[in-house]
Amino acid sequence: MLPELGNFALVLALCLAIAQSVLPLIGASTGNEPLMRTGRSLAVGQFVFLVFSYFALTWAFVVSDFSVEYVARNSNLALPMQYKITAVWGGHEGSLLMWVTILAAWGVAVAAFSKALPREMLARVMGVLGMVSVGFLAFTVLTSNPFNRLLRVPADGADLNPLLQDPGMIVHPPLLYMGYVGMSVVFAFAIAALISGRLDAAWARWSRPWTTVAWCFMTLGIGVGSWWAYYELGWGGWWFWDPVENASFMPWLVATALIHSLAVTEKRGGFKVWTLMLAILAFALTILGAFIVRSGVITSVHSFAADPDRGIFLLGMLAVTLLGALLLYALRAPRVGFGGGFGWYSRESLLLGNNVLLAVACAAVFVGTFYPLALDAFGLGKISVGPPYFDSVFLPLMIPLLFLVGIAPQVAWKLADPVETARQLRWAFLAALAISVVWPLTMGLWKPLTALGLGLAAWILLTAALDIRNRMMRRRSQGIGSMVRSLRPSFFGMHLAHAGLAIVVVAISMVNSYEVDRDVRLGPGETASAGGFEFTLMGVEPVRGPNYDADQATIIVTRNEAHVAVLTPQRRYYDSQPENPMLQASLNRRPTRDVYVSLGERLEGEAWLVRLHYKPYMFWMWTGGLLMAFGGFLAAADRRYRLARDRAFITEEGLAPPKRPVGREVLE
Amino acid sequence: MKLRRVLLPLVAVLAILGLFYVGLGMDARELPSPLVGKPAPAFELESFFDPEVTITEADFIGEVALVNVWASWCVTCLREKPLLMELARQGITIHSFNYRDTRADAMRYLSRDNNPYTTIAFDPDGDAGLEWGVYATPETYVLDARGMIRYKRIGPLNAKILEEEVLPLIARLEAEKP
Amino acid sequence: MTKRQKRLTLVLGVLAGVAIATGLILNAFRDAMVFFVTPSEVMAMTEMPERKFRIGGLVEAGSVVRDQQTVQVTFRVTDTAVSVPVTFEGILPDLFREGQGVVAEGRIDSQGVFHADKVLARHDEEYMPAEAQAAIERAGHPPGAGKGY
Numbered sequence: 001m002l003p004e005l006g007n008f009a010l011v012l013a014l015c016l017a018i019a020q021s022v023l024p025l026i027g028a029s030t031g032n033e034p035l036m037r038t039g040r041s042l043a044v045g046q047f048v049f050l051v052f053s054y055f056a057l058t059w060a061f062v063v064s065d066f067s068v069e070y071v072a073r074n075s076n077l078a079l080p081m082q083y084k085i086t087a088v089w090g091g092h093e094g095s096l097l098m099w100v101t102i103l104a105a106w107g108v109a110v111a112a113f114s115k116a117l118p119r120e121m122l123a124r125v126m127g128v129l130g131m132v133s134v135g136f137l138a139f140t141v142l143t144s145n146p147f148n149r150l151l152r153v154p155a156d157g158a159d160l161n162p163l164l165q166d167p168g169m170i171v172h173p174p175l176l177y178m179g180y181v182g183m184s185v186v187f188a189f190a191i192a193a194l195i196s197g198r199l200d201a202a203w204a205r206w207s208r209p210w211t212t213v214a215w216c217f218m219t220l221g222i223g224v225g226s227w228w229a230y231y232e233l234g235w236g237g238w239w240f241w242d243p244v245e246n247a248s249f250m251p252w253l254v255a256t257a258l259i260h261s262l263a264v265t266e267k268r269g270g271f272k273v274w275t276l277m278l279a280i281l282a283f284a285l286t287i288l289g290a291f292i293v294r295s296g297v298i299t300s301v302h303s304f305a306a307d308p309d310r311g312i313f314l315l316g317m318l319a320v321t322l323l324g325a326l327l328l329y330a331l332r333a334p335r336v337g338f339g340g341g342f343g344w345y346s347r348e349s350l351l352l353g354n355n356v357l358l359a360v361a362c363a364a365v366f367v368g369t370f371y372p373l374a375l376d377a378f379g380l381g382k383i384s385v386g387p388p389y390f391d392s393v394f395l396p397l398m399i400p401l402l403f404l405v406g407i408a409p410q411v412a413w414k415l416a417d418p419v420e421t422a423r424q425l426r427w428a429f430l431a432a433l434a435i436s437v438v439w440p441l442t443m444g445l446w447k448p449l450t451a452l453g454l455g456l457a458a459w460i461l462l463t464a465a466l467d468i469r470n471r472m473m474r475r476r477s478q479g480i481g482s483m484v485r486s487l488r489p490s491f492f493g494m495h496l497a498h499a500g501l502a503i504v505v506v507a508i509s510m511v512n513s514y515e516v517d518r519d520v521r522l523g524p525g526e527t528a529s530a531g532g533f534e535f536t537l538m539g540v541e542p543v544r545g546p547n548y549d550a551d552q553a554t555i556i557v558t559r560n561e562a563h564v565a566v567l568t569p570q571r572r573y574y575d576s577q578p579e580n581p582m583l584q585a586s587l588n589r590r591p592t593r594d595v596y597v598s599l600g601e602r603l604e605g606e607a608w609l610v611r612l613h614y615k616p617y618m619f620w621m622w623t624g625g626l627l628m629a630f631g632g633f634l635a636a637a638d639r640r641y642r643l644a645r646d647r648a649f650i651t652e653e654g655l656a657p658p659k660r661p662v663g664r665e666v667l668e
Numbered sequence: 669m670k671l672r673r674v675l676l677p678l679v680a681v682l683a684i685l686g687l688f689y690v691g692l693g694m695d696a697r698e699l700p701s702p703l704v705g706k707p708a709p710a711f712e713l714e715s716f717f718d719p720e721v722t723i724t725e726a727d728f729i730g731e732v733a734l735v736n737v738w739a740s741w742c743v744t745c746l747r748e749k750p751l752l753m754e755l756a757r758q759g760i761t762i763h764s765f766n767y768r769d770t771r772a773d774a775m776r777y778l779s780r781d782n783n784p785y786t787t788i789a790f791d792p793d794g795d796a797g798l799e800w801g802v803y804a805t806p807e808t809y810v811l812d813a814r815g816m817i818r819y820k821r822i823g824p825l826n827a828k829i830l831e832e833e834v835l836p837l838i839a840r841l842e843a844e845k846p
Numbered sequence: 847m848t849k850r851q852k853r854l855t856l857v858l859g860v861l862a863g864v865a866i867a868t869g870l871i872l873n874a875f876r877d878a879m880v881f882f883v884t885p886s887e888v889m890a891m892t893e894m895p896e897r898k899f900r901i902g903g904l905v906e907a908g909s910v911v912r913d914q915q916t917v918q919v920t921f922r923v924t925d926t927a928v929s930v931p932v933t934f935e936g937i938l939p940d941l942f943r944e945g946q947g948v949v950a951e952g953r954i955d956s957q958g959v960f961h962a963d964k965v966l967a968r969h970d971e972e973y974m975p976a977e978a979q980a981a982i983e984r985a986g987h988p989p990g991a992g993k994g995y
Contacts, residue, residue, distance in 0.1 A: 072750060151754060155782070158746055295692060309828070311692040315685065322681050330674040344855065356860055360867040367871055370687070377690040382882035384900060389878030393870055519917045519936035577746065578773075582940060600937035604914035609937050768907065768945050794907050794945060805945075 003068050006056025007147035010097070013049040013104070014137040016042050020130030024123035028195075036119050039126025043107035046133065050101040057097060057146050058088050067153040070094060070146040076157040078547040078575055079165075086170040087160040092294060092310075093146035095173055100136045102174070103181045107133065110185055110210075117206065124192035125185075132184040135317045143310045159576030162548070168228030176221030176248055180286040182214020183251060186258070187283035187325075190276045194328050197335040199276070204266035207279075209636040211262055215255045216632035222248050223625030231585050236517055236596060236613040238621065241390045246369045247289035250362050254282040257358035260351050268413055270339040270348055273329075274355070280325045285362075287318045292369075343415035350408040357401045364393040395449075402456040402505060405498050406463040428466055432459035443514050443616065453509025460502035464495040493635030500627030507621035516614040519600070522555075523607040531614025533595055534558045535567075540599075540608060548574040550584070553599045553608060557588065564588065569599040569610075587613075594618040703801055708735075708815045711796035716766050716774065716788035723789040729815030732841040733761040734808055734834075736785070737797065739769045740777035742805040748824040749784065755830075756784035760838065763787040767805055768794050810834060812841045880951060885923055885930045894954050901930060901960060902949040910944055923948060923960075930954075934962040941967040 020042035027035025057070070061084045066072040074091045075084055089095040107129045114122050140146075163169070189207040193199045225248070230238040239245065258278040264271040295311025342348035368385050376382055406428070411421055436455025440446045471491070472483040516531040527536040538554040550570040557564040565588035572582045587596040593616045600609030703709070708725045715721035728735060736752060738745040756762055764785040766774050769792060791797055800809070810819035819837055821829065882900045906929050909922035917936055921944075922929040932950050942948060942965065950962035 069750075073747060150750060151757075154750055154753065158750075291688065311688075315688055315692065318688075319685050322685070323678075326677055326681065327674075330677075352856075352860075353863075356863045360864065364867065364871050364874075370684075371875070373691050374687055377687055384880045384882065385875065385878050386880060389874045392874040392878060396870055397867070521915070521917050578776075580940060598937070601912070603912065607914075609917060611937050797945075 002056045003060055003065065003147045003149070006053040006060075007145065009049040009053040009056070010137070010141060010145075010147070013046045013053065013100070014134065014141055016046045016049065017130050017133035017137050020046065021127055021134050022130075023127075024130070025127035028120045028123040028127070031120075033119065036123035039123050039130070040111040042130065043104065043111045043126060047101075047104035047108045050097075050104045054088070054097055054101045057094060058085060061085065061088055064157070066155075066157050067149050068146075069148045069150045072150055072154050072157040074157070074160050076159045076547075076576055079160055080546045082170075083160055083165050087164075089173050090160045090164045090169075093140070093144040095177075096136070096140045096144050097146050098174065099177050099181065100133065100140055102177050103129075103133055103136060103184060106181055106185050110188075120196065121192055121203075124195050125188045128188035128191045129184065132188070135320075139310070139313050139317070143313050159574065162572065162574045162577070162580075162582050163232060165574075166228065166232050168224055168232060172221060172224045172228055175217050175224055179214050179216075179218025179221050179255075180248075180251065180289065182210065182217060183255065183283045183286045186211045186214060186255075186279045190279035191325065191328065193336065194276060194325075194332040197332050199265070199272050199336045201266055201269060204262055204275070205641060208259075208262050208266060209638075209641040211255065211259055211279075212632050212636040215252070215259055216629040216636070218248070218252050218255060219625060219629045219632065222252060223622060223629070226625075227622055230618070231587060231596070233583075235598075236515070236585075236611070236615065238511075238618070241368070241387050243369050244293050246365050247292040250365050250369075251282050251285040251289060253358050253362040253365070254278055254285055257355045257362075258282055260354050260358075264348055264351055265339065268340050268342070268348060270342060271352075271355075272336050272339040273333045274338070276329065276333065276336065278355075278359075280321075280329065284318065284322050284325070287314065287321060290314055291318060342413070345411070345418050346416050347408055347411045347413045350404055350411055353404055354401060354408065357397050357404075361394065361397045361401075364397070365390065368393070399452065399456065402460060402501075405501065406456075406459045409467050409494065409498075410463060425463060425466070428459065428462040431462055432456075440513075443510070445514075447513050450509045450513040453505055457502040457505040457509070460498055460505075464498055464502075468492070468495060488638060488640075490635045490638035490640065493631040493633070493638070495631070496634060497628045497631030500624045500629075500631060503620045503624030503627060505624075507617045507619075507624060510617035511615055511621070514614075514616045516612075518612045520610055520612060521603060521607055522610045523605065526607075528610070528612060530612040531593075531595075531616075532559060533564060533612075533614060535597065535610070535612050537608065537610065540602075540606070543570070545572065547576070548572045549578070551599065551602070553597075553610070555586075555597050555610070557595055557597075565595065567595070567597045569597045571599045571601075589619055591619055592617055703809075703817050704820055706817055708809075708811055708817055709796075709799040711789070711791075711799055713765075713789040713791055713796055716771065716790040719790075723787060725815065727787055727789075728763045728811060730813065731761055732813050732838055732845065733763055733786070733811050735800075735811060736762055736764040736809075737767050737800070737802050737805050737807040738764055739767045739805050740773040744824050745806045746777070748806050751825055751827070751830065752784040753782065756786075761786045763789070763811075765789050765791045765796055765800070765802075767791050767797055767802065808834075810837055810841070813845045882949075885925045885928050888930050888954065888958070888960075889928045894956055894958070896953070898951060898953055900949055900951045901932075902947070903929075905942065905944050905946060905948050907944045923950060930958070930960050932960045932962050934965050938965055939967040943967070 020039055023035050023042070024039035027033065027038070057068075059065075060068045060071050061075050062081070064071070064075060064077055064084070066075075070091060070093050074087045074094070079087065087094070089098045107126070110125060110129065111122075114125070117125070186207060189203070189210065193203055222245075225245070226238045229240065230236070258275065261271045261275045261278055265275045291311065291314040295314055368389050372383050372385060407421060407425065410424060432455050435458040436451040437446075439454045439458075440450045443450075468487065471486050475482045475486045514531075518528070518530045520528040520530075520535075522528060522535070522537040524537055524539050527534050529535065534557070536556045536558070538556055540551050540553045543550050543552045550572040552568050552570045555567045555569070557567060567586040567588060569586040570584040572584050574580075574582065583598045583600075585596055585598040587594050593614065596613035596615060598611045598613075600611060602608055708728055710725050712722055712724050715723050734752075734755070738748075752762060762785050764787065766788050769790075771790065789796065794802070806824055808821045808825055809817050812818050818841060819834065821834070825834065880898055880900055882902065885901060885903050888901060901923055903923045903925040906922040906924045909929070910919065911921070912919045918933060919935075919938065920931060920933045922931050924930075932952075934950070934952075946967065949966045950960060951964040951966070952960055952962035954960045
């Protein structure tokens with residue numbers, strides 16, 4: 001009965017969404033205030049029904065109601081309880097239900113935190129969010145209903161894919177969906193601005209925290225996904241340029257550009273139409289991502305089972321979004337205008353450089369992902385482009401981008417003097433140069449590309465430290481408290497996020513140059529070495545997990561005869577599919593390196609195939625990602641945005657750029 | 669001027685959408701099989717449940733039936749199984765080859781959720797699979813009452829294919845049965 | 847500079863950036879493109895290419911031989927018409943199995959042995975890599991018949 005109620009609630013939510021996509025917009029165009037206000041209550045209603053629906057599905061998993069087809073396919077009796085609950089989003093239908101629930105939650109958040117928005121604007125935002133909801137809810141109800149019943153109830157379910165029975169996979173999808181769905185809020189703001197033809201500093205100040213928060217979740221989602229691939233797939237890789245990874249990376253790149261473009265729009269009233277275009281693109285790319293993952297148009301390691309009907313539906317959504325938004329854009333963008341001008345060397349021009357580089361990077365990923373598809377579609381042969389393509393395109397784009405990260409925060413808006421910048425940063429530059437020469441030597445072998453990467457990372461860190469110091473020193477006379485207060489969250493958050501990026505760059509430079517992966521044959525008592533560590537196989541014994549049997553190896557790791565760690569990689573045979581063993585790697589983590597072992601197949605006698613990994617600085621990868629997201633959250637929490645939220649202001653001059661003093665001002 | 673500004677992005681967007689549409693249609697699984705329209709190939713295998721009993725193509729012939737190729741190591745087969753159970757419940761005869769498998773593993777596979785198959789021929793070396801042109805598991809054939817192969821699906825069945833192709837075909841074959 | 851000139855410089859700058867980027871992409875493509883070849887096409891080759899390429903098909907039943915003393919494994923990839931011997935060093939993917947689809951990336955030597963440095967099999971759901979599927983499809987359809995490959 002509960003699943004039927006869940007289904008009913010889902011359909012009700014769809015009805016409310018349809019109302020939400022029409023009524024507030026009518027209200028906004030006719031000036032009817034009660035109609036405008038409906039947006040809020042409809043969003044709350046939608047959220048309540050979807051939460052109910054979501055819990056109905058979760059309950060079906062908890063009590064193992066295998067009459068629900070989705071439960072029967074993604075769970076079984078022996079599945080540990082925590083995985084029963086997370087299996088709700090382990091497959092296509094349930095993850096979609098989670099998606100729409102999160103979307104509704106964002107809608108409620110917008111409704112709750114927007115009391116001060118001009119009411120027409122809020123009504124339009126809610127209306128557009130309603131349309132997005134209609135799209136995804138209709139997709140769920142029509143093509144992917146998680147509550148479908150089976151006529152004959154099986155005694156036991158299939159299983160949750162063992163690869164997904166892992167803590168990393170528990171948090172990865174919700175984080176990523178938070179980010180994806182956050183982009184629809186940004187999109188709604190952009191469309192509302194286009195409809196009204198007005199885009200002012202208040203609008204930018206409004207959209208910025210939402211964009212930043214969505215970006216943070218996306219960053220975390222991608223980071224956790226990479227972390228999961230790193231230890232769960234057991235291959236030691238952390239990024240494969242797989243189409244599904246690219247599906248999440250493309251909107252991230254555009255969202256990153258958007259954050260920086262929004263800074264210009266807020267501070268200088270510039271880049272207006274460009275900001276809107278990025279917001280539309282970021283959202284369209286999230287739908288494209290859903291299309292890639294859920295339609296089967298591109299096969300990949302972790303795409304859901306293919307179903308062309310779903311593909312057609314998502315393609316339709318993509319078409320409506322792109323054509324509708326671009327038409328509106330073509331009609332209204334000239335009214336919005338580009339915004340204020342700026343000198344050839346100014347913070348604006350450097351941020352423009354940032355935007356161009358990120359947009360080109362996104363285009364390059366797009367081409368690399370879809371060019372093989374295009375060739376195949378026209379019967380011109382099957383090719384694959386793989387990591388070498390992406391590596392060789394990304395490197396030349398990222399070098400200037402990282403260099404700019406060090407400069408732009410130091411440069412004044414409107415017009416600045418490059419000589420002055422050079423004077424300010426010359427010591428940081430020389431220090432970074434010195435670090436790039438010395439640091440790679442600690443790894444025993446100097447490589448130019450590593451040196452470049454480490455130098456750029458040091459450059460970002462040093463210039464950030466310099467900027468923070470300079471800002472504090474300007475308040476030196478007012479005492480230490482004032483000096484600390486001068487580090488406003490948005491300013492400090494920006495530098496933290498940049499520092500996070502630098503740390504990720506260190507990890508990438510190090511691991512790409514110095515990692516060691518070796519497949520070896522080890523008998524009991526035998527030793528092999530990799531990356532300066534010796535690995536001795538003590539033995540392999542069977543162990544029993546909650547729903548699997550495993551062969552567990554005990555491997556002692558030493559370095560120069562000194563004990564380092566005991567690793568216990570497993571080869572697991574899940575009860576539901578014992579014929580498909582899964583690798584469970586075991587790793588020992590230190591700040592500057594991971595040592596990591598996976599157990600392969602058994603050879604003759606007592607010998608086993610073992611893969612040994614030495615991964616320098618991997619820990620920095622995850623730390624850096626966390627730091628980026630944390631910096632973003634900090635920036636989004638700046639009091640300035642809260643003030644903007646609480647103060648009821650309706651700017652009528654609209655298009656006029658904000659009146660701000662020209663001169664040194666820090667990007668926040 | 670204004671028109672051109674709209675037109676170019678429009679064309680680009682339409683081109684990309686069109687590409688995706690074409691991409692969707694490329695269902696590589698629809699291989700016409702040379703065996704469709706031919707009689708079921710001959711084979712001689714042990715019965716899965718009783719090595720003493722021999723099963724030949726004659727055991728598959730007599731009524732309209734499905735022939736399913738499966739293995740316990742095939743994850744997709746496991747996912748397809750609920751559908752087969754449903755078909756069996758509706759009274760459709762399903763013969764099968766247990767393909768490149770061991771009896772112990774396959775027995776566990778069957779016991780997990782009952783057995784939809786009327787007949788199981790044990791084909792540990794894939795001998796019959798060769799004759800029947802098995803590419804990979806799962807595969808499903810439809811035989812008419814005279815033992816002619818009328819349809820072949822490579823890959824798992826799903827509700828849509830069943831409703832649109834397989835079940836109507838079975839109904840038609842039942843109707844033309846002498 | 848007048849406003850018009852400024853705008854022009856800006857547009858030119860962006861265009862130059864895009865042009866450089868396009869060049870980068872094309873260049874990267876030339877180096878990184880890996881062609882996909884079926885076992886039948888390998889057999890038809892008169893000269894063995896030096897470039898890396900991919901072959902795909904099914905792992906021929908009974909062809910997998912693990913060397914018990916080293917980490918080397920050999921097997922044959924077939925498109926049901928012809929098969930190509932492949933050697934690989936290391937741990938095979940979880941779902942590598944005889945009779946199932948596989949794609950190998952690497953180089954071929956003058957003896958016609960394919961030395962794979964990467965072996966791909968699907969993780970789940972998908973029961974056969976698209977490329978393996980295509981190989982079999984092409985083997986079953988001589989040029990001119992069926993879909994125009």
